[in-house]
Amino acid sequence: MAKDKKKSARIRLVVQILFFLVVTLIVTAHNLVEIGVEIPLIGSASIHSICPFGGVVSIYEFFVSGSFVKKIHESSFILMAIVFLLSLLAGPVFCGWVCPFGSFQEWIAKLGKKIFKKRFNHFIPYKIDKYLRFLRYVVLVWVIYMTATSGQLLFQNIDPFYTLFNFYTSEMAISGYIVFGVIVVLGFFVERPFCKYACPYGALLGIFNLFRLFGIKRNAATCIDCKACDKICPMNIPISDKSTIRNHQCITCMKCSSEQSCPVPDTLNLEAGKAKKEAKDDAA
Ligand code: SF4
Ligand code: SF4
Structure with missing residues (x-):
């Protein structure tokens, strides 16, 4: 990994x-x-x-x-x-x-x-x-x-x-x-x-972050709330309490993703469609 x-x-x-x-x-x-x-x-x-x-x-x-x-x-x-x-x-x-x-x-x-x-x-x-x-x-x-x-x-x-x-x-x-x-x-x-x-x-x-087809999606069911994603984001975007990152400052760097920082596999990914388990979407 x-x-x-x-x-x-x-x-x-x-x-x-x-x-x-x-x-x-x-x-x-x-x-x-x-x-x-x-x-x-x-x-x-x-x-x-x-x-x-x-x-x-x-x-x-x-x-x-x-x-x-x-x-x-x-x-x-x-x-x-x-x-x-x-x-x-x-x-x-x-x-x-x-x-x-x-x-x-x-x-x-x-x-x-x-x-x-x-x-x-x-x-x-x-x-x-x-x-x-x-x-x-x-x-x-x-x-x-x-x-x-x-x-x-x-x-x-x-x-x-x-x-x-x-x-x-x-x-x-x-x-x-x-x-x-x-x-x-x-x-x-x-x-x-x-x-x-x-x-x-x-x-x-x-x-474009407000309506992009492939978004950064967090799977609330597997998230362990460690907040590693929040800490690594270069744009200081709060990620760990959202299901889909719609923040206008996201630059799609993927640093927060399960491939890079999130310790749980397949929990934070770039995906199309709705997040696996809806929480509070971020439009702020
Ligand atoms: S892709 Fe990059 S900018 Fe966007 S939320 Fe993740 S770490 Fe932050
Ligand atoms: S890094 Fe992964 S497991 Fe930790 S809070 Fe963020 S989404 Fe949840």
């Missing part, structure tokens, strides 16, 4: 590293082309052409004028559709498995856990934290509104994802460095602070 647990966590880590390297390679190749150096076979696609959120912020522009927001390409629309489909099936898989900035924060968290041990990720009182989690929806509305009215990718100037891969280019704004620095420092105390409180794309994909 322990070997299997390590195996499923390793698969996710490999996927995360793979996407991180692919994005690094594509962005580096693009930035080199800008200064006249071409890497054979890689091409010159920009970070915007491989960002599915670019499709989201361009929807208004596309329907009004039939064109895209400056720097956004058709590929963003295709990636947006793929990510939406995946989210409809299993929630924000993009956040938990693909997004390089989510992975980057997870790797910082490993250091935070070493420093603060059990206190890590538990510094903010739940009563305050649960309201702070809705801040990302304010950011989402603001980004869509500002992009629609200006036709420019204004979020780029404060986007830590953009900063991570372009920190050495002349396109960087000072605000980008400041936000990036704040997120890195927070990341030593809180797991995935950007995902939890500020990411507009995470906010949008989080809505």
Whole structure:
């Protein structure tokens, strides 16, 4: 069992590293082309052409004028559709498995856990934290509104994802460095602070948790109430008293599952349909 647990966590880590390297390679190749150096076979696609959120912020522009927001390409629309489909099936898989900035924060968290041990990720009182989690929806509305009215990718100037891969280019704004620095420092105390409180794309994909086809289901009949699932969840979601996790912050990382942390086999799994024994569903 322990070997299997390590195996499923390793698969996710490999996927995360793979996407991180692919994005690094594509962005580096693009930035080199800008200064006249071409890497054979890689091409010159920009970070915007491989960002599915670019499709989201361009929807208004596309329907009004039939064109895209400056720097956004058709590929963003295709990636947006793929990510939406995946989210409809299993929630924000993009956040938990693909997004390089989510992975980057997870790797910082490993250091935070070493420093603060059990206190890590538990510094903010739940009563305050649960309201702070809705801040990302304010950011989402603001980004869509500002992009629609200006036709420019204004979020780029404060986007830590953009900063991570372009920190050495002349396109960087000072605000980008400041936000990036704040997120890195927070990341030593809180797991995935950007995902939890500020990411507009995470906010949008989080809505799919309310009606995804395959959910995280807890079998109340076999659960021994050890609360291992609650303790391991990087997004601090209360799991042990729910039958189906519908929390808007779930990132489908599967850390809580019987394959990884729940000590009882076949008790916490990704499944379609209703939970084996209904308890209180979580829509909070
Ligand atoms: S640990 Fe479970 S509930 Fe928490 S984010 Fe990961 S999959 Fe969702
Ligand atoms: S880890 Fe498994 S057994 Fe323990 S409380 Fe969670 S679902 Fe129940």
